[in-house]
Amino acid sequence: MSVRRFVGANSRDVMRQVREALGEDALIVANRRTEGGVEILAMADEAVDHFEPSPSALPPSTSVSQVAFPPRDSDPLQVMSERLLREMQEMRELLSQRQSAAELPATEGYIAPQARLRQQLLSIGFSEELSDEVLAELPAALAQPEADSTLVMAWLRDQLMARLPVLKEENGFFDQAGIVALVGPTGVGKTTTTAKLAARFVMRHGTRPVALVTTDSFRIGAHEQLRIYARLLDTPMYALDTEQPIDELVGRLQGKQWVIIDTVGMSQRDQRVIEQIAQLQGGKASVRLVLLLNAASQPETLEEVVLRYRQAARAAGAELDDCIITKQDEAGRLAPVLDIVMRHGMRVLFGSYGQQVPEDMAVADPAALIDQALTAHPNQGKESHSFPAAGNSMGAQSVTLPRWSRDVLGQGRRLSSVLTRLRDRVVGFSALESVWDIASLPGVLQDKRLDALLVSVPCAGKGLGMAWFPRRNERGCDWTMPDVGIDADGGWLALTSLQHRQPAGWHTRLLHQGEAMGAAVHLLPVFPDPTTLAWLEDQHLTWITLVTAAQRVYCQGERYTQRQLFTDSPLSHHTDLRFRGQTMQLWSTYIKVEDAAGTPLLAWVGDVRDPENGKRIARRYWLTPARLGADVLSLLVIQLQSEGLSSLTKRAWQQLKEADNGEVSTEVRLLMASGIAATVGHLDAASDEASVALRSDLLRLLGTARKRRDTAMLDALVHAFMARDAIRQLSSVSREGLV
Structure with missing residues (x-):
């Protein structure tokens, strides 16, 4: 398959053509703006290795008999793309050659210097983590087969000595x-x-x-x-x-x-x-x-x-x-x-x-x-094993940081900048850091310290309101999703509220937690009972509630389900939102209705659609107070965006559980996981310049590109916290008398 040309009115249109023709992993070789819109040259990723460039794309030095310069009618964009592809082929060939060299021990009895050093370090008792960290810095000259073994060992000795802090003198x-x-x-x-x-x-x-x-x-x-x-x-x-x-x-x-x-x-x-x-x-x-x-x-x-x-x-x-x-x-x-x-x-x-x-x-x-x-004999003692990396504070059997996370340790300034800006931007982030610190304590102390923390900062400051979650276990989990606070700008608070610490019953729950926080806005997952609804209306609080398609209401004296109510209703209004990690649009409309008690309400229907092809991704129904009119639309968007917090929390929970091996209190781990998810959701939904820069720096800590921005940020933030702990421990060593 060769390079293909795609032309569209705009970038979104032409990228849609590329995905439909070549798939999600298509390689974009070049792009430019034209009078008719945007032009892109692309090809399938698997076709790179089989690509044959035209003679005009070959460099002048290939041979005398080959074409040295492109013909006058050649397309410069095409020539550039072919040269880039040729360079990519050469890079892949080089990587393949290196991989083949690494595999030689199994076929020809040859052991590369780096592999030989690794074998030696492991045999005398050094761990895989430290061995890989040291040998990652082996200079290219010493990694060659002809390198002087004396120089290689001297380099290895110096590297190990540099990593061993000691007392300089008595x-x-x-x-x-x-x-x-x-x-x-x-x-x-x-x-x-x-x-x-x-x-x-x-x-x-x-x-x-x-x-x-x-x-x-x-x-x-x-x-x-x-x-x-x-x-x-x-x-x-x-x-x-x-x-x-x-x-x-x-x-x-x-x-x-x-x-x-x-x-x-x-x-x-x-x-x-x-x-x-x-x-x-x-x-x-x-x-x-x-x-x-x-x-x-x-x-x-x-x-x-x-x-x-x-x-x-x-x-x-x-x-x-x-x-x-x-x-x-x-x-x-x-x-x-x-x-x-x-x-x-x-x-x-x-x-x-x-x-x-x-x-x-x-x-x-x-x-x-x-x-x-x-100089220890390789056969002395047992074979070395893999142990947790330095600074992992999750317990004796903790999982080590991945290699890319260890690389974060070398990015101290960026990490510090990211954490500082998160403290300034996300309400409750400092409290989330305190929860993370509790996880490093012995298990017998964690619950006691958490109780003291939650008493001192019950909601990490006052917020605009709360996004309430159903009181049931998340699918496949043995915990319920904590409730999440909303700040004055509609962003999530980093310190969430554990449901099992709240009283039973919606009225008591809202009264207890909502008033403790000073919440004026309530995003409810189910239609409230008459007592709770009456209390919300008497207090003149702002609220919205998700309902099912079968929820019954009254319109002009007739009883309808929500589905029946909107059978022929066109969705005329749309707004952008982030939904499940993707940029979508919410198309909506509403009708004036009443409940069985005669309370004036607005019934809403909303479709989440893909803005590129108009395909419906999800449909939701709501009921809101009639007195608030259409101003509640922004709250519908916020509640839709809250749906992604559960899956992010599950992802963080699993990573933390694998890392702490059960040595962290369930409450502490859940607050850590949901707090990280809320922080990521906060950043993912924001669109101001500061949030864009903060997202970029956070993702750069990850070091690898991902398709989904929200999960990539979550992985980066989890391991940034781990790196923060590692840096704290490494930097806490007293500096006097160090070699």
Whole structure:
């Protein structure tokens, strides 16, 4: 199939011709305006590889015997399009050649340098995520088969070292007065490490400024072990009971400048971890937390330790960015612990590799640590697995960010700009961010924190009204769609209202939630009962309600169904709208009617039509107060646009559920999903210049083109939130003393 020419009166008409002839995936090669309208050259995507350009389109350097210049009567647009197609063919051939080279290992025993490096990193214990991230930056010169392996390994070593934050020198740690608490699971070496750190401090500053503290009242002999070290170092030792406030201890320290706390070891799955860290952070004194990681532990265990202890720290309003790697001498390979440290953006202060105090501990040296990891025998330990990417705050078994979402991490300025403008534009977006922050806390705290948030911002500010949804589960889901607020300009609010937190009955529901928000407009999914209708009319509130085609009303004394009422009625008025992610038109008309009680109403019928071919996509019926006249038309459009929020919420819900693995409260997840959907619906329906620019920047974060604008924006916003969390964690590492 060759390039085909299409001519139409306008762009919409000619694009319709292209779609009908070549399908949705047609390739637009060139376009221009002509006296008769618009001209487009297009072809089917699958025909590109079989395209044979005319001699006039070939470059002059092809050969002496070929035509070097186009004939005088040739069409410049045709020549340009053929050249573009030829370039596309060459690009596809190049990609095909690269793919063939990558497949050589299975056919000829050849392994490309990049694939070989990846194999090596995985075999010694680095994760797929980190390996792919590092090797994505491999220079083209080093990816060639003839590249010097020494240079390749030197480059790899430098890349890994650059990703390993460490303490620059001991003075950066020991010269800062304050309280340091070592935390971590049982048996990780906290007591021995406490003694080693205390000894290092004493060697620099003497015994007078230092004190040792233990909170371990569970393990037999724990106090005595630390007491022996304290006697050897000639330093005082104190015991802190599990329920004793940290401020009481500070009062007993008598001006000690440097205090180190040996905490009780707890499994990362023990809920008391939260209580322990909350106790350490509960006073006026600032306590610096340092997490101990056992280099000999399984990668899965280390991953869970980091996630759980960091969750507990965030729940207490603290940071946990520093770590000490212990038992290096017992580890068969060092790569797994370094991989986890790199992906979570933690800083390694020291490495511990024996029982001697204080000799068997040193400031973390990136070169030595990476060399030890790279020289591990490939058969040592189990094969590495894929673990969550850095900063994913959804729980221990979270799904990693997709590659394009990890790329968002490099777009910090754009991401920050997008989020800032969303806060300014979408009412309640800051509250949605607070809900997202709750999801990063331990599960036992999420519902309590959500209750407090909803009390402080029940509706994220006052709005124009509410779009109410039916009180039934969404199809295929075990939750009901939350109600969504409307701002003064008709846009959606980002913090939605959970239906199961509202009282039963439409009258009570509207009275309770509507008055709490100050809503003057109500978009109802069903015709209200007489009590509710009377209340709406008595309060002179603005309302519209969807009804079925079988809804009965009275017109000039006769009883009709809505369908019968509009059998012969032409639809004379139309307005544009966004419907289910597409630009459509609403054609409508209305008739004066009454209900059974004699309340004056307007009965409406509306067809949603495709503006290109006039095809009817959907038909809806409404009833509205007669006193409001035709001014309610804009509200009909808003309610139609609300129909897309349910499907967007389902999409976001599924993505979040896959990411959090059930560790996020159902209420929190539903508010996150519906809030993201409402934000996207807000942007999708807006047409001002600021919204167009904001949509463009949000979609650029996605990095790939999509057919549907609304779902593309939703995917981009979900993963922008994930990237925001990753950036926060990576940037929270203290900067003093970093290499």
